[in-house]
Amino acid sequence: MSGALEADLPEPGNNVGNDxxxxxxxxxxxxxxxxxxxxxxxxxxxxKKSFGALVVLRGVDIRLRRGEVLGLVGDNGSGKSxxxxxxxxFQRQDDGEVFVNEKHVDFHSVQDARNEGIEAVYxxxxxxxxxxxxxxxxxxxxxxxxxxxGWLKNTSMRRLSEQYLAAIGVKVASVDALVxxxxxxxxxxxxxxxxxxQDAEILLLDEPLAAMGAKESALVINLVKDLSQNHGVxxxxxxxxxxxxxxxxxxxxxxxxxxxxxxxxxxxxxIGDLNELMISEYRRRVTIGQSELKA
Amino acid sequence: xxxxxGVISQRAEVTIFIVCVVLIVYFSVRNANFYSYTNIVTMVQxxxxxxxxxAGEVLLLDLxxxxxxxxxxxxxxxxxxxxxxxxxxxxxxxxxxxxxxxxGIGAFNGALVVTLKVPSFVATLGxxxxxxxxxxxxxxxxxxxxxxxxxxxxxxxxxxxxxxxxWAIGIVIxxxxxxxxxxxxxxxxxxxxNELGAAEAGVKVRxxxxxxxxIIAFISGLIGIxxxxxxxxxxPAAPGLNEMLSAVTACVIGGTxxxxxxxxxxxxxxxAIVLGVLExxxxxxxxxxxxxxxxxxxxxxxxxxxxxxxxxxxxxxxA
Numbered sequence: 001m002s003g004a005l006e007a008d009l010p011e012p013g014n015n016v017g018n019d020x021x022x023x024x025x026x027x028x029x030x031x032x033x034x035x036x037x038x039x040x041x042x043x044x045x046x047x048k049k050s051f052g053a054l055v056v057l058r059g060v061d062i063r064l065r066r067g068e069v070l071g072l073v074g075d076n077g078s079g080k081s082x083x084x085x086x087x088x089x090f091q092r093q094d095d096g097e098v099f100v101n102e103k104h105v106d107f108h109s110v111q112d113a114r115n116e117g118i119e120a121v122y123x124x125x126x127x128x129x130x131x132x133x134x135x136x137x138x139x140x141x142x143x144x145x146x147x148x149x150g151w152l153k154n155t156s157m158r159r160l161s162e163q164y165l166a167a168i169g170v171k172v173a174s175v176d177a178l179v180x181x182x183x184x185x186x187x188x189x190x191x192x193x194x195x196x197x198q199d200a201e202i203l204l205l206d207e208p209l210a211a212m213g214a215k216e217s218a219l220v221i222n223l224v225k226d227l228s229q230n231h232g233v234x235x236x237x238x239x240x241x242x243x244x245x246x247x248x249x250x251x252x253x254x255x256x257x258x259x260x261x262x263x264x265x266x267x268x269x270x271i272g273d274l275n276e277l278m279i280s281e282y283r284r285r286v287t288i289g290q291s292e293l294k295a
Numbered sequence: 296x297x298x299x300x301g302v303i304s305q306r307a308e309v310t311i312f313i314v315c316v317v318l319i320v321y322f323s324v325r326n327a328n329f330y331s332y333t334n335i336v337t338m339v340q341x342x343x344x345x346x347x348x349x350a351g352e353v354l355l356l357d358l359x360x361x362x363x364x365x366x367x368x369x370x371x372x373x374x375x376x377x378x379x380x381x382x383x384x385x386x387x388x389x390x391x392x393x394x395x396x397x398x399g400i401g402a403f404n405g406a407l408v409v410t411l412k413v414p415s416f417v418a419t420l421g422x423x424x425x426x427x428x429x430x431x432x433x434x435x436x437x438x439x440x441x442x443x444x445x446x447x448x449x450x451x452x453x454x455x456x457x458x459x460x461x462w463a464i465g466i467v468i469x470x471x472x473x474x475x476x477x478x479x480x481x482x483x484x485x486x487x488x489n490e491l492g493a494a495e496a497g498v499k500v501r502x503x504x505x506x507x508x509x510i511i512a513f514i515s516g517l518i519g520i521x522x523x524x525x526x527x528x529x530x531p532a533a534p535g536l537n538e539m540l541s542a543v544t545a546c547v548i549g550g551t552x553x554x555x556x557x558x559x560x561x562x563x564x565x566x567a568i569v570l571g572v573l574e575x576x577x578x579x580x581x582x583x584x585x586x587x588x589x590x591x592x593x594x595x596x597x598x599x600x601x602x603x604x605x606x607x608x609x610x611x612x613x614a
Contacts, residue, residue: 090495110497126492128485130556139485140497142478150478194496 039066040102041234042087042118042202047096048258049082056082058258060096062236064202069228069235071249071266073242073274078255080238081122084204087236088120089113100202111140117201121191121208129180133172134161136179137194164197168223185219192223196233203227203235209244217244224248242271256281308562310601311549314594315569322576329579336456340525342571343463344369347518348542349549349563350470351511356546357474358487358507359555360415362404364423365515365542367535371426372397372516373441373523374531378433386443394516400426401512405505423535434531441523453525462521466514471560473510483507488556544591545570548598569594 042064049057056079064070074080085091087098089107098105100116107113113120127136134157143153143160161175170189172182179187188208195203208224209217225248227233239245245252246266252274254262262277322329348365355362375393380386400422407418443449453459474480485493486500494500523529547553548569549562570591577587 110495114497120495122492122495126489126495128488128492128556130484130488131481135481139481139493142481144478151476152478152481 041066043099048094069249071245071252072238074255119195119200120204134175205237318572325580338571338575339460342567343459345541346567349545350467353558354507357558363419366539367423367426368515369519370535372519397512397516401509405508409501430531453521
């Protein structure tokens, strides 16, 4: 496996400034092009995004197959979260195109993406501590009566929340409990439950296991596996923990300097390979940094 | 005991309710006139604007924002009625147009906050002074009599003993229902407690904020017109900040957090009653009015101290 990987590694190169070509990094060459017969549920091409002078995404190509769990790895600040926010409609890309089930889509809001079956669970969970479990589950998708008045149907929302949480195996003391009183694992499970409650086809998870203990992680890992294997949900998961990624994912992408620079099936790589790649990449960056300092 | 602390800490209104009952019993024992019909009417008329503006402030405090111009809108709305009436417009239309201007002021406040990102404290403070200055300029700093103080309109709007109290109760119930029973209220709390999270969930946080600024301006203007009709005259030099500070005091001692996401309209109503009882109680038992401000400050400190400690006790109970 390691040998196959090394064969993919060209000479390290530099990629700074506004160069729009993919980086000549240690990882280039590992990216595979889309197979014409792949059943893609989500595809993004040449996604670019800048914040003022800071160029975050320079031309990201990413694809997600139906029922697949795709892991997304990259350094802090590499643009993983930005890419997620673009794919779920929270931010708009400067350039590039997104396709859902091979249909071209143009998201102007989270609701637009939601209408296409895309839900996201953000790093900050997007939960409201002062609201109850059921209020969080239904946030912005509340059941209401009296038209524009929007009078909440609390009893129905409580009942449906209890049913749904039971169906996906999430246990909380009460759906009337404030989310702020729950443990980290329970909150993450609630965030996942909210994302999947509306029969989401594509789930985008930004560090779903961050700062979580083993017991709490197990709760979320089991839930993710269940959603993928038994409910057919396709997912992109950002995580820095390779053990988690190798347990959950079918395929791995590395986002680096604004491009996807590595794309491998989990079965074709290993944690050791990935560590080796990231370490060589780190050394390359240190070398570049030292050269720039000398200059 | 642990359970009692738990219940009290979960319901922010309980503390101020106990304080309210104690004060009412104390003043009633000290002077029987305290619970006379006339005195209760006087108290209700004093409390009504505080409760209404306070209910509006609850929405904004729930958003972790504040409207410092609400008291000045309360005082300026009747001036709009007078100024529009000078062009021969009937009283009903004067009130409607005046309220429309109040809605515009609220929208302006909201736009300053969500579009220009001016902190609400600064934006509404500026609008407060603009309105105060406008009234002084437009009136030539001369007091005038309010219009619409006679007939059925006057009676319904404020002249009848209980009319202002009924309006206040109605508005407070509406705001309570809005906050606790509707999608809009849920989105308000969500925005105040975790604005980014609410936005990521798809809540239109900017729209929520602007609407809350509009609501407080509208109800402040409405109760301001009714209050002016009851009093019958307008003083251009009256400071709106006093009314606003009383309303915010009612919110704070009622259990609403300034940090957003935790708001209670019921607590604000009880807070307004406490302020009314204190003000009137001091008068009726013959204590100098100067003491009122001192005691008001002490009550704020005491209520906040108790609420903070109960909040910590609640956290420990949950942990």
